[in-house]
Amino acid sequence: xxxxKQVAQVASDYLxxxxxxxxxxxxxxxxxxxxxxxxxxxxxxxxxxxxxxxAATQEPHPDPQxxxxxxxxxxxxxx
Amino acid sequence: xxxxxxxxxxxxxSAAPLSEAALVERLIAGDDAAFALLISQYxxxxxxxxxxxxGEAFADDVVQDSWLAIYQHIANFEGRASLKTWMIKIxxxxxxxxxxxxxxQVSLEQLDGDSPGSFLEQGNPYxxxxxFKPNGHWQGNIPHWHQEAPEALLEERQLxxxxxxxxxxxxxxxxxAFILRDIEQLGFDEICQHLDISAANVRxxxxxxxxxxxxxxxxxxxxxxx
Numbered sequence: 339x340x341x342x343k344q345v346a347q348v349a350s351d352y353l354x355x356x357x358x359x360x361x362x363x364x365x366x367x368x369x370x371x372x373x374x375x376x377x378x379x380x381x382x383x384x385x386x387x388x389x390x391x392x393a394a395t396q397e398p399h400p401d402p403q404x405x406x407x408x409x410x411x412x413x414x415x416x417x
Numbered sequence: 418x419x420x421x422x423x424x425x426x427x428x429x430x431s432a433a434p435l436s437e438a439a440l441v442e443r444l445i446a447g448d449d450a451a452f453a454l455l456i457s458q459y460x461x462x463x464x465x466x467x468x469x470x471x472g473e474a475f476a477d478d479v480v481q482d483s484w485l486a487i488y489q490h491i492a493n494f495e496g497r498a499s500l501k502t503w504m505i506k507i508x509x510x511x512x513x514x515x516x517x518x519x520x521x522q523v524s525l526e527q528l529d530g531d532s533p534g535s536f537l538e539q540g541n542p543y544x545x546x547x548x549f550k551p552n553g554h555w556q557g558n559i560p561h562w563h564q565e566a567p568e569a570l571l572e573e574r575q576l577x578x579x580x581x582x583x584x585x586x587x588x589x590x591x592x593x594a595f596i597l598r599d600i601e602q603l604g605f606d607e608i609c610q611h612l613d614i615s616a617a618n619v620r621x622x623x624x625x626x627x628x629x630x631x632x633x634x635x636x637x638x639x640x641x642x643x
Contacts, residue, residue: 341549341552341553341554342549342553342554342555343544343548343549343553343554344553346543346544347544347624349624350620350623350624350627351620351624356620372554374554374555374558374559375555375559377559377561378555378559380565381559381562381565381631381634381635382627382628382631384562384565384567384570384634385627385630385631385634386599386627387567388567388570388571388580388630388634389580389584389595389599389600389627389630390599390600391567391571392571392577392580392581392584392600399456399457399460399461399464400460402452402453402454402456402457402460403449403453405456405460405481405484406449406452406453406456408481409481409484409485409488410488412485413485413488413489416485
């Protein structure tokens with residue numbers, strides 16, 4: 339039987355349906371019996387759903403118009 | 418298709434959004450407003466990818482060179498992949514080329530955080546040894562979340578800030594793998610090629626990033642703060 343640590347380590351693969359057949363069944367069996375791991379898996383799924391909705395942190399970027407002007411200037415000198 | 422991402426720069430708000438084909442047509446025609454919108458939409462993503470490959474010191478230079486290449490070669494875009502994929506490929510190639518030149522000056526160890534593939538997940542708050550008993554079962558209970566509905570969590574501005582702050586602080590490769598997978602929805606094989614790492618490593622990096630964000634939500638649920 340898998341340990342909680344082993345389940346936690348492959349949890350993302352499990353959620354992505356990327357665990358091979360035998361391992362998949364072992365994880366499901368463990369989840370049937372372990373409330374902590376069920377909660378862990380649920381929280382990981384929720385985290386992924388929440389993060390999907392949040393735009394990547396916007397790095398401070400230069401004014402697009404300014405950057406475009408620089409690009410066009412460089413394009414003239416570097417054909 | 419950029420139907421939901423892009424509005425024609427000169428169109429009224431009620432006008433239909435541009436398709437990717439229409440956008441590319443405008444870019445090839447030299448529409449400055451279209452190119453400026455492209456920059457504002459994708460600059461952050463290109464910086465993230467560049468940093469993951471070459472690190473902080475040279476990333477801005479690489480991205481500037483990439484925008485030049487995109488500007489000069491947009492007419493060569495054949496539409497076999499999406500425009501986003503094409504641009505990411507340009508920046509990843511530019512970063513790898515620069516990495517070969519500057520290898521001595523780039524500290525690659527810091528890009529990963531921990532070495533990916535480490536079975537014991539040293540340093541990850543959720544999988545460190547003290548969380549588990551010697552037999553591998555959880556030492557204590559996984560904390561309850563009083564709020565589990567994603568829609569409700571997303572309405573909590575403070576939490577959103579916490580997550581964005583944590584995301585910004587992830588090691589560059591971890592952040593890039595997470596963004597490319599969970600936000601940009603790229604396939605693992607594609608991410609491998611862009612970041613020049615194995616599929617197994619991509620999966621580990623994405624998993625670590627998710628766990629780091631889950632830890633943030635744990636803390637927020639418990640304390641109301643980051």
